[in-house]
Amino acid sequence: MTERFRIAVVGSGPGGLSAAARAAERGIPHVLLESEAHLSNTIYRYQKGKHVMDEPGILPLRSPLPFTAGSREVILGAWDDGVAALKVNVRHGAEVTAIKKQEAGHFVITTRAGTYEADNVILGIGLQGNIRKLGVPGEDLPFVQYQLDDPDEYAGETIVVIGAGDAAIENAVALSKQNEVIIVNRRDEFARAKQGNLDLILKHIDDGSITCYYGAAPEKVEALSVGRKPGRIVLATPKGRAQILCDRVIGRLGATAPRGFVESTGVQFPSKDPASVPAISPQYESNVKGLYIVGALGGYPLIKQAMNQGYEVVEYILGEKVEPADEPLLRDKFKNMPGFSTVEAALKRVQDNVRLLSHITPLQLREFMLDSDVRTPKQGDAVFRRNDYTNSFYCVVDGTVEVEVNAETGQRISLGRGEFFGEMSLISGRRRSASVFAGPGCVLVETPRRSMTKLINSVAAVKREIDLVFITRAIQQRFAPNTASADLADIVADAEICKYQADEVLFGEGDPGDSLHLVRVGSLTISRNIGGREIVLSYVPAGNYVGEMALLGDSTRSATARAAVATETVRLGADAFKKLLARDPGLRLQLQAEYRQRAAANLAMQQAGRGADIISFLMQQGVGEATDVLLIDESLCVRCDNCEKACAETHKGTSRLDREAGPTFANVHVPTSCRHCEHPHCMKDCPPDAIHRTPDGEVFIGDNCIGCGNCERNCPYGVIHMSGRKEKKPGLLSWLMFGSGSGPGEAPYAKDSKASEKKAVKCDMCKDISGGPACVRSCPTGAAIRISPEELVGYAQSRN
Template sequence: MTTATTPPGMIDVTIDGRALRVPAGTSVFDAARMNGIAIPTLCHLQNQTPVGVCRLCVVDTGARVLSASCVRPVEPGMKVSTDSEKVLNARKTLLELLMSDHPSPCARQEQSGDCELETLAKAAGILESGFQKRTVARGHDDSSLAIAVDHDACILCDRCIRGCDEVKNNFVLGRMGKGYSAGIAFDLNSSMGDSTCISCGECMVSCPTGALTNKGVVGTAIAVGPGAEGFEAEDLLKIPVFKGVSGTFLELNRGAVVKRRFRQGEIVCREGEFGSTAFYILEGKAKVSISTPIAHVRTQGGAKGLFKRLTSTLVAREDDKREEETRDRTIPIDAPVDLAYGNPVAELGPGDLFGEMTCMNFYPRSATVIAESDVIAYEMLRNVLDIMLKNKTFRAQLDETYRRRALENHLRGVPMFADLSPEFIDYLKGSVELQRFAPGQVIVQQGEAADSFYLVRIGFVKVSENYPGGELVLAYLSRGDYFGEIGLLGGGVRTATCTALDHVELVRISGDDFREMVGRFPGVRTGLEAIAAERRAANQQRMQMVDSVPIGQFLSQGLMEAQSLLILDLQNCTRCDACVNACADAHDGITRLVRDGLRFDRYLVATSCRQCRDPLCMVGCPVGAIRRRNSLEVIIEDWCIGCGLCARNCPYGNINLHPFEVMAEDPEHAGRKKAVIQQKATSCDLCTHLKEPSCVYACPHDAAHRVDPKTFFAEMLGQGSVK
């Protein structure tokens, strides 16, 4: 009790037999802590509001029930016991209950041996909980680049929530569900990677268990050496572009960003190489270009052998014109600028970020970057880049650079937008919205109201339609492509679902601006309506095909994707390999087919380009060189840089890399060139210079046929001929 000698504002209490004097309003927990008396807790941190949810800090105050000391204020004359048998038994029971739901050892215990729950349990002599273990796992969330979430290790202490809300004022975390199904959630139950979380690391630092841990990728460091220097976290925070980034995060990611110095003429990165970093130029200028010759691979006839021998050569566009190549094009690259087809060279300077898609999605480098002057640049791994892209100041700087330098080119890259006036382009520069989507995130849903037109700025978008029994992929869109016009020009409803395949950035034009644009510029409306009509017709044709075949077998063999199949009738085939040899004879000894593959009934679907309707080979091309013709055939453009990603992506092994000798920059002697072997991707060209494919013509037993899959399945159903 307070006596006459107790100063105003102070209270006398007794804790574990010790007489103490503490300020009024002090919690029992803090009163004990200030006087060296330890009370265990799992939910309380000194920089957070106490909530008393773990109940591990219970003490005996002489009341009917034990009290949570972190939320129980001291009272005059209060006598507190922190280690009575009753208190210790209660804590042990609570620890056993928590351990029954806890994976032991958890990730934190494995990494550093300091899981607070497991440490307390061990101190209490609890090696294994006597209560029944959880039978239904709550799952993991690995969507964040920096932080791994193990919901099974979460004890619902709310320390992460309070750290996010009270310490960082981000308000991303909260509780979800009730009772046995309760857990933490990000935003409105999004995955961590898809939420508005900026990966500051405060939740991870606050977490007492392995529920929130630093991912292994975060520990990866960029090698330092001549021309490269690392940073300490406090040094990075002094750099303007890192302003606002969590110091905790930078400390955990020490070594994931370095400063590099490149001398004039030095190569920063080379096209076609795989990498995992992005570059941000601080000082100096760099030249970005494509050194691979811009030329088609064309086969020309000779006069040797039983069949005409074809020689593969590189041919410039003006000597091998294609019907759709009637306008100037730009080559999309992983930088804030695109390259002009006629002169694929551009300049990068201070404030430019390049290599973003290589860093975020591990795509090959899309271009070669050479220092035009001495250059200082930050090189960073994707965990740091991801944080930078979520930093509002840095994001605003990149967006302003894009609007100023590249947006007009992207808009005018859409053929129908060529008629837009400079004034309207300037208006769009300020009115469009730049949006980001995480891998797997749905951008627009089939059947919902259409309110926007989208232009792809970065990444790949999958366009698909739902049909009874599954999903039909209509197209893959990459930088410079667009979608949304069908819904806006038609009935106002989305006719397909568009989903981000990787980290995607889009330019969104609102429905009002779109309608004003097509109203003011009739040529834009006419062009978009024509394209929309073509897309609707092509989609309808695909759906008719789906309806006319045994869908289960069709899907199981992957044949629904094909427009043209090379099939071998195994009842007639004698395995003589005449088809393979003929293909090799026709293409300089390099066959473009393999007599092996999927089987359907008595037919073998040989390994040769199928001209797929869902061309996975198009996904990830760093320069957009593989695309569809107007006839829906998949073609490889003349600016292919030979990185080989399309060949790796093709699930049927139907794309080859063909070597050519070309002149390229000599990395050991700046300004000089030397002869090197450069690859170009090639696939079956259907021997278009001959009356029919060599493989079909060469078969002596009428076993090889190039067919349309619909015709092929009609034969299976007894409705017609394969031929």
């Protein structure tokens, strides 16, 4: 006879285990079906001795089973004890092969060990059976693996770990004790990692026990027939290709839902995207009534969240009303939204109104909103202004905003409910390209850069939609300001996003003119070969375009375009560009005028001689990603060090400038001083979010710095250092009478306070001083200047 239960739980991961434990605690007829001979196979397969964290710390735990941060073994032991004490009805070796809902309303669950019936089914099966592989040739070679059970099994090896999530970090750190470990991060930061793991990996990278390749990706893995190593991996890095001889490659790239099995139960996915998760209600119920989904399969991979869901879903099945653990936090977020009644209604309003957020589940939306803020500006208020250096992202929930695309004419376009803005600065790192003002009834969701980047990296459908809008608006802004988005659909469809590593060529001098490039991220140099030498003619930052000269004249390329730093462009083919010209006769005249200006500027630069070499030198120093850089004319500098002294005097005894350090070419010296990069490296992975950017562009460190040193490690230019608070400088009378401290024109007083903790310090461009940077103002000969990369060509010409 087939056994029948009120609740059948499939899978004993944290969510399923918690659900079964709550059912047992409530005395509900239940069964927990587990394919393995042990509980919680996901946790069981963690590497031995792994420290498991209990994030998010702000959430309380709701479960009959205990869970606090600790080792894998301790946590599994506590769960085994709890399951035994509660007398949870566990059936091991019961791999589920089918779940079918009957006309009578109950479910028939078929396993390899028998058949069961249940009124309700809770899926807690996780993602571990569908591991993502490298996706390159050689991904299945014998020395490539996708799981690490015991890091102590390996010693004296060179091991490459691919991935940037928690599993990759934990594997890399554990292996580094007795191996040479290289971790490969496709991004330029560890955006998806828990805070504890983030701190851990950065510490190991800093002390040299782990080598990290940022912005890198595998191209292929090859077996070697000779040599001491069994193989090698070839990486595409921002500096070109890198080959690493290695003993082992471990891919930790996450997993995808077991879609075939889940869909066979009748559960629907919102899209065909392999990374999408099933659509479920706030009560965790799928489109199949009575079938619930908790944990990683529902888009919530954190253990505490999954355990809370397991507890809550049982309460929902029993008809109880239970407030989600994050409800009070979200209620506080929404309290100022006009018409706010309940969190559930507010979340539904946001998701119904904003198409971009329709790609994520209601549960993912809750997490997204915890990171965001609801804004209700008054009509006419500025959300941000043109040339601001902010980079948060906005969704319009209700009302409208007015985008001022031309400040001189006052031309504005309106964005209404469901649209979003702020993507151009989010992606490019450049100043805001337009001013935005609130319209009537305006309700916005503002999301910080880090959270938006995490969402873009996690949900492919979100990335695709933002990219599509970015391309459309970039074309509108540069070439078709009076053309509606719908009328550009055919041109946008032909555009593509291209990526280039530093020093990679987009097109070469003499190549056929087949496309135009809008610079989306990074910057380019334009050069010509003159007398056997490559002469840099101009610098092209994000937000500008190159390649139109050859298209306007149907000729070959007159110069070479090269990425100054890692760069992304929107490529428009010749046919698409000609469609734009055909639709707007005035556009050709405008571009021809710009063409003549560029040609004249390029001709002047060709005659600049040494000026072109100066630009090449500055590009080599990374000035291409700067927004403001300090330069010193060595022919004028008298080495008085007034610049350093003034910096120290302005900043309580600690100078942010090292005049002597840094390279020099043709009397142009680049001292060690902050460049206020487009995408500041220092802002990545700052635990207290202490590093900010003012609307004018100055990057500064707030008083909430905790002295972790992440920014110092992340800065590639050595412009940040840790310093204690300096004691107050004695007054002039004390110096005159007792010789205390330093006098006028002497080195600044720099005695650390004994009670002071060291914190990060860097140039803030004297942002609170109306006269501007003290280093420039104090220079008696005018040797010190601060310029933006856009001014480099003019500066180089003046040096000729």
